[in-house]
Amino acid sequence: xxxxxxxxxxxxxxxxxxxxxxxxxxxxxxxxxxxxxxxxxxxxxxxxxxxxxxxxxxxxxxxxxxxxxxxxxxxxxxxxxxxxxxxxxxxxxxxxxxxxxxxxxxxxxxxxxxxxxxxxxxxxxxxxxxxxxxxxxxxxxxxxxxxxxxxxxxxxxxxxxxxxxxxxxxxxxxxxxxxxxxxxxxxxxxxxxxxxxxxxxxxxxxxxxxxxxxxxxxxxxxxxxxxxxxxxxxxxxxxxxxxxxxxxxxxxxxxxxxxxxxxxxxxxxxxxxxxxxxxxxxxxxxxxxxxxxxxxxxxxxxxxxxxxxxxxxxxxxxxxxxxxxxxxxxxxxxxxxxxxxxxxxxxxxxxxxxxxxxxxxxxxxxxxxxxxxxxxxxxxxxxxxxxxxxxxxxxxxxxxxxxxxxxxxxxxxxxxxxxxxxxxxxxxxxxxxxxxxxxxxxxxxxxxxxxxxxxxxxxxxxxxxxxxxxxxxxxxxxxxxxxxxxxxxxxxxxxxxxxxxxxxxxxxxxxxxxxxxxxxxxxxxxxxxxxxxxxxxxxxxxxxxxxxxxxxxxxxxxxxxxxxxxxxxx
Ligand code: NA7
Numbered sequence: 001x002x003x004x005x006x007x008x009x010x011x012x013x014x015x016x017x018x019x020x021x022x023x024x025x026x027x028x029x030x031x032x033x034x035x036x037x038x039x040x041x042x043x044x045x046x047x048x049x050x051x052x053x054x055x056x057x058x059x060x061x062x063x064x065x066x067x068x069x070x071x072x073x074x075x076x077x078x079x080x081x082x083x084x085x086x087x088x089x090x091x092x093x094x095x096x097x098x099x100x101x102x103x104x105x106x107x108x109x110x111x112x113x114x115x116x117x118x119x120x121x122x123x124x125x126x127x128x129x130x131x132x133x134x135x136x137x138x139x140x141x142x143x144x145x146x147x148x149x150x151x152x153x154x155x156x157x158x159x160x161x162x163x164x165x166x167x168x169x170x171x172x173x174x175x176x177x178x179x180x181x182x183x184x185x186x187x188x189x190x191x192x193x194x195x196x197x198x199x200x201x202x203x204x205x206x207x208x209x210x211x212x213x214x215x216x217x218x219x220x221x222x223x224x225x226x227x228x229x230x231x232x233x234x235x236x237x238x239x240x241x242x243x244x245x246x247x248x249x250x251x252x253x254x255x256x257x258x259x260x261x262x263x264x265x266x267x268x269x270x271x272x273x274x275x276x277x278x279x280x281x282x283x284x285x286x287x288x289x290x291x292x293x294x295x296x297x298x299x300x301x302x303x304x305x306x307x308x309x310x311x312x313x314x315x316x317x318x319x320x321x322x323x324x325x326x327x328x329x330x331x332x333x334x335x336x337x338x339x340x341x342x343x344x345x346x347x348x349x350x351x352x353x354x355x356x357x358x359x360x361x362x363x364x365x366x367x368x369x370x371x372x373x374x375x376x377x378x379x380x381x382x383x384x385x386x387x388x389x390x391x392x393x394x395x396x397x398x399x400x401x402x403x404x405x406x407x408x409x410x411x412x413x414x415x416x417x418x419x420x421x422x423x424x425x426x427x428x429x430x431x432x433x434x435x436x437x438x439x440x441x442x443x444x445x446x447x448x449x450x451x452x453x454x455x456x457x458x459x460x461x462x463x464x465x466x467x468x469x470x471x472x473x474x475x476x477x478x479x480x481x482x483x484x485x486x487x488x489x490x491x492x493x494x495x496x497x498x499x500x501x502x503x504x505x506x507x508x509x510x511x512x513x514x515x516x517x518x519x520x521x522x523x524x525x526x527x528x529x530x531x532x533x534x535x536x537x538x539x540x541x542x543x544x545x546x547x548x549x550x551x552x553x554x555x556x557x558x559x560x561x562x563x564x565x566x567x568x569x570x
Contacts, residue, residue, distance in 0.1 A: 014040045016142040016487075017130045019116045019425070021106075022050015023097065024460040024476045025146035027071065030104050031484040035491075040140070041110040042132060046176075048110065049097040050148050052090055056174035057194060057410070058181070059201035060090035063222060063366040064471050067235045068253060070096065072243040072477060077103065079236055087224045087366075118426040119143050121455060126496050128456065141496075142487060145422055145459045149468050152420030154413050154535060158189075159391040166396070170411040171198060181205040185405060187397055189389075190412030191217045193365045198412060200373040207378065210404050212397060214384045216354040218335060220313045222366040234258035247478065248550035252471030294320035295327045307334050315359065322360045322520055332359055342371040351383040360519070361526035363468065417529040418463045418543045419443050429454035442532070442541030446500035446508050446566055447556055449479060455499035455570075458483045463543040464512050468530070470549045478549070482556050486564065495569045504566025515546040 016032050018025045021043035032039045045053045062069050066083040077100070084092060101107050118131040121143075128143040153172040155161065169179065171194040186206040188195055191213045203209045235242060235258055245254035295303060295318040306314045312335050320327035336353040343349035352374065373379055382389075387399045396406035416423075419439060427435035430453050438444065438453065445451050448465025449458055460479045461467035467475050490498060516522045522542050527533035531540050545552055559565045 012136065012138045014038050014138060014140040016040075016144055017042065017116075017119075017128065017138050017140040018144045018146050019119075019130075020050060020146035020148060020151075020421075021045070021048045021101075021110050021112075022053070022146060022148050022151075023071075023473055024148070024480065025050070025110075026097065026100055026104075026106055027073065027476060028144055028146055028460065028480045028483065029106055029109055030073075031480055032487070033109070035484060035488050037142075037487070039109055040138060041106075041146075042114050042116050042130070042138075043110055043112050044115040046112050047094075047098065048101045048106070049094045050146075051150060052093040052097055054151065054174070055172055055194070056090055056176065057169075057171040057198045057412070058179075058205070059197040059199075059368075060171070060174075060194070061085075061197065061224070062087050062090075062093060063193065063364075064253075066093075067227070067232070067258075068242070068246060068256075068471055069093075069473055071100065071473060072239075072246070075239070078239055082232070083227055085224055085226055087222060116425055118428070119457075120426075120428040120432070121430060121457070123430055126455065142456045142458065144483065145425075145457070145462070147421035147425075149418045149421075149461055149472070150415040152416040152424055153411075154416050154420075155411055156189075156413050157536065158389065161392050163394050164392050164396070164406075164409050165394045166406055167408045168411070169408065170413070171195070172415060179408070181408060183207045184407040185396075186210070186408045186410060187212060187404060187406040188410045188412055189397075190414065191215070192412065192414055193363065194414070195412030196365050196367045196370050198410065199379075200367070200369045202410070203373045203376055203379050206408075208380070209378060210380045210382055210397070210406070211374075212382045212384055212389060212399075213351070215357075216352050217365050218312075218332075218354050218359050218362075219365040219367040219370055221311050222368050223311075224368055231258040234261040237261070246471065246474045246549075247553060249474075250548040250550065251469060252466075252474035252549045292319060294318055294324070295330055296320055296324070303330065303334055304337075307338065312338060323518065325358065325523070328358045328360065328520060335359065339371060342375075344375045348374050348381050351381055351386070357525045357527070358520040358523050361521060361523055362528040363530070414529055414534055416535050416538070417532070418468065419532070419538075420535075422459065422462075427454065427457070429457070440539070442539040443543060444505055444509050446505040447559065448512075448545060449482065449556070450498070450500040450567070452500045452502045452505045455497040464508060464545055466545050466547070466549050466552050469544045469546060474549060478553050478556070482560065485560060489560070489564070490569065493569075497568075497570045498564060499568050499570075501566055501568055507566075511547075512545050513542065516542040519546060521546065 015037035016039045018028050018041045021041050025041050029039055029041050047053055065086050066088040115133040116130055117133050120129045128140050130138045153170045181202055182205050184206050185208050186202055187210045188199055189212040196217055196219050199211055242254040242256045246252050315321045315331045321331045339353050340349050343352060374381055387401045390398045397404045423436050433453055443463035445462050445464040448462040461475050521530055531542050532538035533540055
C-alpha cells in the first residue's frame with residue numbers, strides 16, 4: 001500500500017527516490033507526499049532549481065514568457081508570485097524555485113550535494129537500489145528520474161582543451177560566485193541559445209570579446225520588456241482558463257492576449273495541427289495568427305513588408321515555412337537580408353548569415369541585441385569555417401590565422417541533450433541489463449515515461465515525449481500528475497510493479513519517428529541536439545515527440561483510462 005515500505009524503519013528505505021530537484025523533482029515530491037509516499041530527492045547541486053541553478057551565465061533568461069512558464073498547480077502561488085519581466089532572468093526563476101521549496105516545505109526531503117551514480121532493479125524484491133557518490137545506498141519501490149533534458153554539459157573534445165591556464169567556464173555549469181569580466185579578454189565558443197544570450201552581456205563588460213562561431217544561428221528578437229501591471233492583472237484574472245488552454249495546446253502556450261483581456265479566438269489550440277517550432281519570444285502580446293496563408297502566396301515586396309512590420313517571428317504565421325523547403329528557403333533569404341540591415345561590416349554580416357540548413361531545424365533562439373553586438377569595436381567574430389580552430393593553448397585559442405590571447409574562455413557548447421543525464425547514471429533493469437546498452441542506438445521508451453525491462457522507473461520529460469518542444473513546465477506537470485495517478489492506481493489495486501511491454505514501446509518509437517517526418521526537424525541538412533547530432537558518436541535519432549502537448553496528453557490519459565494499456569501490471 002502507499003506509504004508502506006517493504007522494510008519500514010530502515011532510514012534508507014523509501015517508497016520513491018526522485019533524482020533531481022529542478023522543477024520536475026520539486027513538483028513530483030509534493031505530489032507523492034500528497035498520496036502518502038515516503039520520498040527522498042537526491043540533488044547534485046547545493047540548492048533546488050535544476051537548469052536554473054546551473055545556468056548562471058551572464059544574460060541567462062527564459063525564452064518563454066514567465067506568466068506561462070510557471071507552475072499551475074497552486075492557485076495562491078500563481079496569484080501571489082510577481083514576475084518582473086516578460087521573460088524572466090535566471091536569478092528570478094531560481095528565486096521562484098526556492099520560494100516553491102520553502103512554501104511547500106520541500107527541503108526536508110531533499111539531500112543536496114549528492115549525485116546518483118547507479119540505480120539497479122532487483123528482480124527478487126521488485127525494488128530499486130540507488131547508489132550515490134557518497135557511497136550511500138537507498139532502496140525504493142519507485143525510481144523517478146527528474147534529471148532534466150539539458151543538464152549534462154557538452155565539453156567538446158577540442159585539442160588542448162584542458163591546457164588553458166586562464167579561467168575556463170561552461171555556460172551550463174557557471175560558478176555560483178559572480179565572475180567579474182570587467183577589463184578581461186574573453187572568448188566564447190558556441191552560438192546557440194546560451195551563446196546568443198551571453199554574448200551581448202559579456203561584450204558590455206569585457207575589454208574584448210572573441211566569438212568563435214561554427215554554425216551561424218537563426219535568432220528572433222525576444223522583445224523582452226518589464227511586465228506591466230495590466231498584463232499581469234489580465235493573466236491573473238484569467239489564469240484558470242489560461243492554464244487549461246496551455247494543457248491542450250500544441251506547444252504549451254495558451255494564446256492568451258492580455259491586451260484584449262480575453263482568450264483570443266485565433267489561438268484556439270488545435271491538437272490535430274502539425275506544429276511548427278515552439279512558439280515563444282513574441283508572445284504574449286503579439287501571437288501569430290492561425291497559419292492559413294503561405295509565405296509563397298505573397299510576392300517579394302509583400303514578404304519584405306511583413307518582415308519589416310513584425311520582424312522574423314512573422315515566419316511562424318505562414319503555414320508553409322516549416323513544412324515546404326522552398327518556402328523555408330524564401331524565409332531564410334529574407335532573414336539574411338535582416339542581418340545585412342543590422343550588421344555594419346559586410347564581411348562580418350556575411351559570416352553571421354545562416355545558410356545550408358533550414359529555419360526550424362534547431363530549437364528557435366531568441367535574443368536581445370545579438371547582431372548589434374557585432375558592431376561594437378571590442379567584439380571580433382571568428383568564423384571557424386574560414387579560420388578553423390586548431391587547438392586551445394595555455395594562453396588562449398589558436399586558429400589557422402594565429403593566436404588569440406584570452407583571460408577567460410567560455411564554452412557555450414550545449415548539452416548531451418535528453419539522454420545524457422540518464423546515461424551518466426548506471427541504470428540496470430531486469431537481469432542486470434544496462435540502459436546505456438539498450439539505448440546505444442538511440443533511446444527507446446513507451447510514451448517517454450517508461451522503459452521496457454525497467455519496472456517502476458519513470459522518466460519525467462523523457463525522450464519520446466513533447467518535453468523540449470514545449471513550454472516544459474506544462475509537460476512536467478502533465479508527467480508528474482500522470483505518474484502520481486499511476487502509483488496511486490497500483491496501490492489501490494495492490495499491484496507491485498508496472499512495466500512497459502516491448503510491443504507498446506516499439507509502436508511508440510515508431511510513432512515518435514513518424515510524427516517528425518516531413519518537418520524541418522528531420523530535414524536531411526539538419527544537425528541538431530534534438531537528433532543527438534551535437535555529440536560525437538551519438539546515434540542520430542530524433543528524440544522528442546512532435547505530435548503536440550494536447551494530443552500527447554490525450555494519448556497518456558487514454559492509456560491510463562484503458563487500464564494502463566501497453567503496460568504489464570503485476
Ligand atoms: P546548443 O544550442 O547546442 O549550441 C551549442 C553551440 O556550441 C553551437 O553553436 C555549436 O555549434 C557550438 N559548438 C559545439 N561544439 C563545438 C566545437 N567543438 N567547436 C565550435 N563550436 C562548437 O547549446 P546551448 O547551450 O546554446 O542551448 C541548448 C538549449 O538550452 C537551447 O536550445 C535552449 O533550449 C536552452 P554547431 O551548431 O554544433 O556547429
